[in-house]
Amino acid sequence: MNTILVTTSRGLDELLKSEIETLCPGVEIKMSPGAMQFSGTLEQAYTLCLWSRLANRVIWLLNTGKAGDADALYDTASEIDWQMHLSSKHTLSVQFVGTNRAINNSQFGAVKVKDAIVDHFVEQGQPRPSVEKRQPDVPVYVRLQRETALIGIDLSGSSLHQRAYRQDTGDAPLKEHIACAMLMRSGWAQTPTAPLVDIMCGSGTIAIEAAYIARNIAPGMKREYWGFNQWLGHNPTLWDSLVDEALAAQRPAEGTIVAADISRKLIGIARKNADLAGVYDAIQFSVQDATKASPPTKSPGFVVTNPPYGERLGELTDLIPLFSAWGKRFKEAWKDWHVTLLSSNRDLLRVMKLRAAKDYAMNNGKLECRLVNYQLDDANCEQFGDxxxxxxxxxxxxxxxxxxxxxxxxxxxxxxxxxxxxxxxxxxxxxxxxxxxxxxxxxxxxxxxxxxxxxxxxxxxxxxxxxxxxxxxxxxxxxxxQQKGTKQYEKMAQQGNTIEVHENGATFIVNPTDYLDTGLFLDHRDTRQMVKDRAKGKDVLNLFAYTGSVSVFAAMGQARSVTTVDMSKTYLDWARQNFARNKLSGAYAFVQADCTSWLNQHDGKYDLIFIDPPSFSNSKRMQNTWDVQRDHVALITDAVACLRPAGTIIFSNNRKGFKLDNQALSALGLNVEEITSRTIPEDFVKQSPVHKCWILQL
Missing domain, CATH: 3.30.750.80 (RNA methyltransferase domain (HRMD) like)
Structure with a gap:
C-alpha cells in the first residue's frame, strides 16, 4: 500500500470522490480543494489512470515533509531514495504546484527539488540524470500545501483530460474532464441510453465523451505516453492485464447522441475527432441553428452544451439576441427535456427566461463558471408575450x-x-x-x-x-x-467595418467598431455648419483635427485654403479619404504634428481657426503633457499670433467643469462670446451640455 494523490479542477471534488470510491472500493479518502489522498495499491493507481473521467493527475507519493523554506524543501526531497525510481540514463522533469511565504515562485521550488534529485546521484558517484520538459521518462510532481511538500511520481505523465483523440478544436475548447462532469451533473451519465444532444458542439468533446460513457470505453485507452512507462516501479504485466480487461468491457452503444452546430467547419472538426476517438458511428452529426432546432427523438432526453460566454464585450451584441431566441425555442419545441448549460456569464443565461433547477460552481480552464440545470416542465415552457x-x-x-x-x-x-x-x-x-x-x-x-x-x-x-x-x-x-489624452482614439478592435454616412451634403467615412469614437463627433454637427458658413474666401486652420470633418465643411464652404493638423497619421489619412469622398481638391494641407508645439513655432496667418482640443494628453509624441484647463490660455495666445486682423477663433471642448479664462483672453484683445447653446444639436440637448463653445474675435 502507498499514498496516492489524485488532482482535479475546481468544482469537481465531490464528483471525483464518488468516482474514486466506485473505481477503488473500500478506500478512505482525505479531501482538500482540488485533490484527494488515500492509501492504495499500484493496481488502484493504474485503474485511475486508465478509467478516471474526472482526474487531472494520479501521483504515487514518495514523501511528505517540511517545506517552510528552500533548505527544508531540499531536505524533504533528499530523503527519497531516487535510485529506486529512475537511473542516470533516464530523463526527468519537476512540476511544482503552489507557493508559500518562503517559496513564492514555483520555478524556484522546482529547481530546488531537481537539485536534490541530481545531487543524490552525484553523491553516489553516478552521472546526473538530465532534465526533459516534454515527455520525460520520469515526471516528478511536487504539491506545496503551506509549510508541507508532497513529492511523488506523476503516473499520468500529462493531464488525464488529454485523451489523445482531439487533433483540432474551435476557439474556446472544452476540456474533456469538464465535459464528463457536465454529463454527470446533468443526470444523463446515470441513464446513458437516454437521448443526448449537444446543440452547440464545437469540436465535439461532449458528444465524444458521452459516446465513451455509453460504450464503457476507458478514457485513457488511446493514450500512449504515461509517466510510469520508464519508471523503475512500473509493473508492465499488471498494466497490460488492466488494459485487456478494459478492452473486454467495451459494449455497443445504445440510444441517440447528436452533435450539432451552426458552423459547418466545426462539425467537420467534430467528425474528425470522433473518428480518431473510434466513436464516429455512435454520434449523429448535424449542421443546424440552435435557435431553430427541434428534438431528434419523440422521447425527451438531455441537452448538454457549452455555449459561448461573451467574455469579450463586443460579443454580447450578438449573443444576447441569440440567447433570447434560444430560450424561446426551448419553450416552443423542447418540452419535458432536461437542459444543462455551462457559462461564465450567469446573466447571459438569464436572458433565456428559464428557471434553473440547480446550478454548480465549476471551472473551465481559468474561467469561473456555473453549470446550470433546467427542467423544461410546464412552468418553464410557459410562453410570454413580447x-x-x-x-x-x-x-x-x-x-x-x-x-x-x-x-x-x-x-x-x-x-x-x-x-x-x-x-x-x-x-x-x-x-x-x-x-x-x-x-x-x-x-x-x-x-x-x-x-x-x-x-x-x-x-x-x-x-x-x-x-x-x-x-x-x-x-x-x-x-x-473618463478618457485622458488620446486614449479616446485608441484602437479597440480590428474588424474594419467602415461605412459611409451623410451630413448636410457631405459624405464621411466612419468606423463603428474599431475605435472608441467612430470618426465623426455628432454633437459638433451644428458647429461644422457654422464653420462652413464663415469659411468662404478665408484661410482656415483646423487644430486637433481628428478625421477632418470640420476641414471638409470649411472646404465645402469655399475656403481659400484649409490646413488640417493632427498628431495621428492614421487620422490624417482618414481626413484625406474624407476629402476624396467629397471630391474636394485645392489648397488643402494635412500636417502631422503636435498641435501645441507646431502652433508655437508657426508663423502662418489665418482668418478662421477651429480648435477642439482633448481634455488631457500625455502622449509620447507630445513634448509636454496637455491639460485644457491649465493650458488653454497659452494655446489661444499662440493661435492669436497666427490670426489675421479681424480674424476669428472658434474654441470648443468637452471637459466637465471647464472655465474659460475670460480676463486673460480679453487682455489678448479678443472679444469673447459663449455660443454653446447655438452649437448643441436637438438630439444632444441635455441639462448639462455635451460640450462648450466660444467665438473669440479680434
Missing part, C-alpha cells in the same frame, strides 16, 4: 424615436443620437450611423453594482433590434469612461 411592449427601456426608446421623427424630416443626415442615459438605470448613449447603432456604456457610478449594470446593459442590447429594426450584427458596443 416583453419589449412593456419594458421600461424599450418604451422610452420608442418614445424617443417618435419624437425624433418630425425633427429628422428637417435634417439632412443619417447619423444622430437616439438615446442618452434618459433613464438612470440604463446608463448608455445610443447613436445611429446609417444602418448601424453604436451603444456607448457609461462607466457606472460606484453606488451601482457591477452585476446590476451588466444586467441593464444586456436588457438594452436585447431590446434594441426589436425596437429599431437594426440587426444585432450591426450593433457596436463600447464602454465610455
Amino acid at each position: 416583453e419589449a411592449e412593456n419594458h421600461e427601456f424599450a418604451n422610452r426608446l420608442r418614445k424617443n424615436l417618435k419624437k425624433r421623427k418630425s425633427w429628422l424630416k428637417k435634417q439632412n443626415t443619417d447619423c444622430y443620437r437616439i438615446y442618452d442615459a434618459d433613464l438612470p438605470d440604463y446608463n448608455v448613449a445610443i447613436d445611429r450611423y446609417a444602418d448601424w447603432l453604436v451603444v456607448q456604456e457609461y462607466a457606472p457610478p460606484k453606488t451601482v453594482s457591477e452585476d446590476k449594470a451588466r444586467r441593464r446593459l444586456q436588457e438594452v442590447l436585447l431590446h434594441l433590434p426589436a425596437v429599431t429594426g437594426v440587426s444585432s450584427k450591426k450593433i457596436a458596443l463600447k464602454v465610455r469612461s
Whole structure:
C-alpha cells in the first residue's frame, strides 16, 4: 500500500470522490480543494489512470515533509531514495504546484527539488540524470500545501483530460474532464441510453465523451505516453492485464447522441475527432441553428452544451439576441427535456427566461463558471408575450424615436443620437450611423453594482433590434469612461467595418467598431455648419483635427485654403479619404504634428481657426503633457499670433467643469462670446451640455 494523490479542477471534488470510491472500493479518502489522498495499491493507481473521467493527475507519493523554506524543501526531497525510481540514463522533469511565504515562485521550488534529485546521484558517484520538459521518462510532481511538500511520481505523465483523440478544436475548447462532469451533473451519465444532444458542439468533446460513457470505453485507452512507462516501479504485466480487461468491457452503444452546430467547419472538426476517438458511428452529426432546432427523438432526453460566454464585450451584441431566441425555442419545441448549460456569464443565461433547477460552481480552464440545470416542465415552457411592449427601456426608446421623427424630416443626415442615459438605470448613449447603432456604456457610478449594470446593459442590447429594426450584427458596443489624452482614439478592435454616412451634403467615412469614437463627433454637427458658413474666401486652420470633418465643411464652404493638423497619421489619412469622398481638391494641407508645439513655432496667418482640443494628453509624441484647463490660455495666445486682423477663433471642448479664462483672453484683445447653446444639436440637448463653445474675435 502507498499514498496516492489524485488532482482535479475546481468544482469537481465531490464528483471525483464518488468516482474514486466506485473505481477503488473500500478506500478512505482525505479531501482538500482540488485533490484527494488515500492509501492504495499500484493496481488502484493504474485503474485511475486508465478509467478516471474526472482526474487531472494520479501521483504515487514518495514523501511528505517540511517545506517552510528552500533548505527544508531540499531536505524533504533528499530523503527519497531516487535510485529506486529512475537511473542516470533516464530523463526527468519537476512540476511544482503552489507557493508559500518562503517559496513564492514555483520555478524556484522546482529547481530546488531537481537539485536534490541530481545531487543524490552525484553523491553516489553516478552521472546526473538530465532534465526533459516534454515527455520525460520520469515526471516528478511536487504539491506545496503551506509549510508541507508532497513529492511523488506523476503516473499520468500529462493531464488525464488529454485523451489523445482531439487533433483540432474551435476557439474556446472544452476540456474533456469538464465535459464528463457536465454529463454527470446533468443526470444523463446515470441513464446513458437516454437521448443526448449537444446543440452547440464545437469540436465535439461532449458528444465524444458521452459516446465513451455509453460504450464503457476507458478514457485513457488511446493514450500512449504515461509517466510510469520508464519508471523503475512500473509493473508492465499488471498494466497490460488492466488494459485487456478494459478492452473486454467495451459494449455497443445504445440510444441517440447528436452533435450539432451552426458552423459547418466545426462539425467537420467534430467528425474528425470522433473518428480518431473510434466513436464516429455512435454520434449523429448535424449542421443546424440552435435557435431553430427541434428534438431528434419523440422521447425527451438531455441537452448538454457549452455555449459561448461573451467574455469579450463586443460579443454580447450578438449573443444576447441569440440567447433570447434560444430560450424561446426551448419553450416552443423542447418540452419535458432536461437542459444543462455551462457559462461564465450567469446573466447571459438569464436572458433565456428559464428557471434553473440547480446550478454548480465549476471551472473551465481559468474561467469561473456555473453549470446550470433546467427542467423544461410546464412552468418553464410557459410562453410570454413580447416583453419589449412593456419594458421600461424599450418604451422610452420608442418614445424617443417618435419624437425624433418630425425633427429628422428637417435634417439632412443619417447619423444622430437616439438615446442618452434618459433613464438612470440604463446608463448608455445610443447613436445611429446609417444602418448601424453604436451603444456607448457609461462607466457606472460606484453606488451601482457591477452585476446590476451588466444586467441593464444586456436588457438594452436585447431590446434594441426589436425596437429599431437594426440587426444585432450591426450593433457596436463600447464602454465610455473618463478618457485622458488620446486614449479616446485608441484602437479597440480590428474588424474594419467602415461605412459611409451623410451630413448636410457631405459624405464621411466612419468606423463603428474599431475605435472608441467612430470618426465623426455628432454633437459638433451644428458647429461644422457654422464653420462652413464663415469659411468662404478665408484661410482656415483646423487644430486637433481628428478625421477632418470640420476641414471638409470649411472646404465645402469655399475656403481659400484649409490646413488640417493632427498628431495621428492614421487620422490624417482618414481626413484625406474624407476629402476624396467629397471630391474636394485645392489648397488643402494635412500636417502631422503636435498641435501645441507646431502652433508655437508657426508663423502662418489665418482668418478662421477651429480648435477642439482633448481634455488631457500625455502622449509620447507630445513634448509636454496637455491639460485644457491649465493650458488653454497659452494655446489661444499662440493661435492669436497666427490670426489675421479681424480674424476669428472658434474654441470648443468637452471637459466637465471647464472655465474659460475670460480676463486673460480679453487682455489678448479678443472679444469673447459663449455660443454653446447655438452649437448643441436637438438630439444632444441635455441639462448639462455635451460640450462648450466660444467665438473669440479680434
